[in-house]
């Protein structure tokens with residue numbers, strides 16, 4: 001029987017939100033039994049100390065709701081890290097909010113700043129989530145398309161868009177999918193324009209410790225940006241715990257209070273036992289971070305030459321763990337190229353269209369993830385070499 005409610009329309013925001021092409025690529029990867037170089041999830045183990053700490057926290061019955069703003073000891077450790085690694089002094093009491101992944105952090109940041117119709121600048125190719133996250137709050141994306149291999153940002157590109165009027169800009173450094181690491185000159189340029197035109201910045205710094213060339217600079221540390229920046233960060237990538245869903249935001253007490261109100265009603269708190277375990281991660285020594293970046297560099301250097309040899313013109317990433325390539329020799333468009341690669345070479349990658357302006361069907365590119373065991377990457381390289389175009 002058809003009920004009256006079935007004829008009711010769903011919300012515009014639900015209808016405008018498309019399924020993730022990254023997760024879709026993972027699904028057909030499974031169907032073909034292909035090697036998954038699509039989704040950014042490591043196939044190697046999480047550090048043992050973290051697994052032990054999580055087990056201990058659950059056994060100790062730390063299983064109920066946590067403090068909504070985040071376990072205080074974890075917030076204090078984040079404040080220490082911010083001062084040590086980012087040269088930013090933060091009050092853990094009022095300026096740090098622990099949430100369910102950088103994903104939630106980004107959403108509450110946008111919900112706190114953006115009203116329907118507000119314009120938000122993003123740099124293309126961008127992390128896939130930014131568009132659906134903007135759709136949810138009714139924000140209108142303004143795009144600046146960057147060009148490989150440097151993905152450089154200049155005053156000439158920025159000024160017209162700032163002049164036109166934007167409420168916020170999202171900076172992702174190191175960036176997914178390009179591996180761009182924003183330079184101090186570029187960040188100072190953004191900082192100058194944000195102040196001149198009274199614009200907020202949201203910085204997605206989830207890959208901050210995965211840098212091969214250049215250095216990670218937090219925009220919030222640049223003069224004049226302390227009060228108009230929301231830092232979004234998390235534990236997923238640095239500590240190989242993408243499934244734990246732990247992230248955090250940093251902003252002034254006023255902005256944090258707004259984000260905390262929203263966060264509280266969306267998720268109440270991030271997982272309590274895992275916050276306790278994450279404190280262990282915050283005390284890993286410098287060596288952990290150095291070795292992690294070296295490990296990823298080695299993985300990059302296994303995959304990159306193979307992609308170059310295949311004629312995919314890969315762009316060498318300076319950070320994060322993805323390689324952006326051309327795919328026009330594989331098929332006439334990115335979706336067909338990704339599908340062909342998964343079906344015939346048994347290697348899944350993500351079509352570049354999902355990191356691009358919705359009208360840019362012509363983007364014929366693929367993103368390969370190398371957060372995988374060396375043996376997985378080597379097996380993928382072998383498969384790729386067998387495919388003849």
Ligand code: PLP
Nearest residue numbers: 040101102103127176234236247
């Ligand atoms: N931001 C970027 C740029 C990412 O690439 C990802 C995951 O791939 C996220 C945020 C999601 O982070 P989290 O797992 O903390 O939600």
